[in-house]
Amino acid sequence: MAAPLEHMTAGCAELERWMREDLAGAEPRGCDAVRRVTELFRGAECREAADEKIFTLVSQILSRALQEIRTQIVASESPSDCWCDLSAECFRCLRNACVQCPPNQNIIREVGLIEKATALIDVFTASNSAQESCIVAFRCGLQFLGNVAGGNRASQNSIWKEAFPHLFLNCLTHEDDKVSAYGAMVFYTCMDEDKTATLLDPTNLHLALGVITAYSKRPDAEWLHLIVTDRFFKCPELVKQMYASQSHADRMILLELILSKISEKSPLSEREMTSLRHIAEFLSDCFQKQCKAVLKLASPGDSEEEEALVVIRLLDLLCEMTSDADHLSCLQSCPGLLDTVVDTLRLTQLAGKQSKNVFTSTHTASLGSDLTHAAVGFKAHLIRLIANLCYRNRENQEKIYQLDGIPLILDNCSIDDNNPFLNQWAVYAIRNLTENNEKNQELIASMERQGLADTSLLENMGLRVEERDGKLLLKSVKKK
Structure with a gap:
């Protein structure tokens, strides 16, 4: 041979x-x-x-x-x-x-x-x-x-x-x-770290944007997915420049890719974690700047408003990131984020009461499916984000008290077909707001005594008000 x-x-x-x-x-x-x-x-x-x-x-x-x-x-x-x-x-x-x-x-x-x-x-x-x-x-x-x-x-x-x-x-x-x-x-x-950095040059940014455009046409393309999640996301500055230069439709794709990255089961390196924290802080800033666009959905003619859809996806991402201990602390300390979330909840609540629209609480789903694609669950997710930001965080618990946010949360505890699990997220929020916080406990107890908080609602939350030594206390009830 x-x-x-x-x-x-x-x-x-x-x-x-x-x-x-x-x-x-x-x-x-x-x-x-x-x-x-x-x-x-x-x-x-x-x-x-x-x-x-x-x-x-x-x-x-x-x-x-x-x-x-x-x-x-x-x-x-x-x-x-x-x-x-x-x-x-x-x-x-x-x-x-x-x-x-x-x-x-x-x-x-x-x-x-x-x-x-x-x-x-x-x-x-x-x-x-x-x-x-x-x-x-x-x-x-x-x-x-x-x-x-x-x-x-x-x-x-x-x-x-x-x-x-x-x-x-x-x-x-x-x-x-x-x-x-x-x-x-x-x-x-x-690609490596240095080559990725060359995309920051304004004359080369179109290549990074072209990857997202290509992915929008081929969402199952594995290599395109990896370019973004394994290369671009290691350069937060590139993500910021891409977002600033994109259409709302392409921003949605970029946000979906970020969501897929933080949902990965495989462990991330310290470098990747640091980059994603910077990206999380950037997304917080984007939400604060764009959040009021979601109110356009209160008008039926704007039900397909693209910027509003971006705001909804940003909120979804912030909820997911604050559910992860690796990202929670950096978002809990983001300036203005909690204030913005409470303010947005108050505005959507007001919009829902002023006229019948997608933010109006309903038990019959009578608004139809043409609107639910955009804003279903939005108020529930706002309360979820408030709950996450206040988790074992005394400063944010106090801030909610100062923003008069507790009555607002209690006002959003009823069953709402447009907001699945709204009641459960409200219960979680109240738990996080009252944990080791007597001031917030006393506020809710006094609201119940004045008739401003529904007793049955508190009972459904597993709470009851007791008076001891002249003070009103909010106590947990063990369910039989």
Whole structure:
């Protein structure tokens, strides 16, 4: 049985003969010689036996293909199938050669194949051709770049130099799903902390925004998801710039991706946790600036108001983040957040009483499903956020007292079809507000004595008022 080195030597000799005899004309006659080398590179031993010569030959073939395809496109012709097929086979050959073989990755880079591959891919994007042979070559070229970059920082840097930012953006936004996916894979593989920071440059921000646009069209695209959650989210400043430059629709997508990140079960690194805390503080600031937009939903004509939907999603995110001990403390101390949440609850409560709208408490769901898509549960989530922000936090407990927030919460404890679990979140809020806080306990007790707090409501919360030594106390009742 012939040794791998002998196989590679024979393959190299056949490739040379083919180049002299079959590549000399106007069009190549097949590509069987390249295909046989591609098959050889499937074996690890043959990959290890390869030397620079065979990659130099492949480089020469790609140079010829690039020249011919470029000439055809300049002449407003479609790239011929034979040259596209040959390019695709060369890319398959190089793709196989790189598998778990850093020496081949290095040789390929050193003989200039990364530059030739990116130049040819650039030609494919410029041609905007939908012909099958062109698209297949495009895909194979991106697969090769992904393999040559895998675990090889020098190759990643070389690809980045050639492809950033225009080629990456063209691939991400390409109509072909596989081209977009493979382009995202190469982009993700080549990115590191320093490269992510280059997106902060206003001239490069469009690439980051392009990732979100591409994801909006392909929400199941794993590599696009990873680019945002594993790369962009490690740079809070980039997230801030993206949010500021986006449409409301794209902001919704970005917020959904943040929600998916904080919902992950896998443990996060300290770096990721720190970045997400900065992002949480930024989201708090966004909510405070935009929260009043939700009141537009009180008018039926504005039921699809996009900014209001963003506010609702921001509230959902803040609720989730304050349910996590890793993010809770930073949000509990965010300036103005608790004041804004209480003020928003008061305004939505008032809007619901002034006219019949989505903020009006209802037991029949008579407002219909056309409004519930936007604001269902909004008031319940406001109370949930208040509850979370006051959890074992004396300063925030006192602030709610000063803002006259306790009567407001008690006023939102009835069953409301537009706000599922409203009563349960109110119970949780009262518990957190009264825990080790006699002042808040006394306030609720005095409200019950004055008839301002419903006794049955307190009982449903598992509370009752007792008088002891001339003082009113709020006591927990053990349910039988």
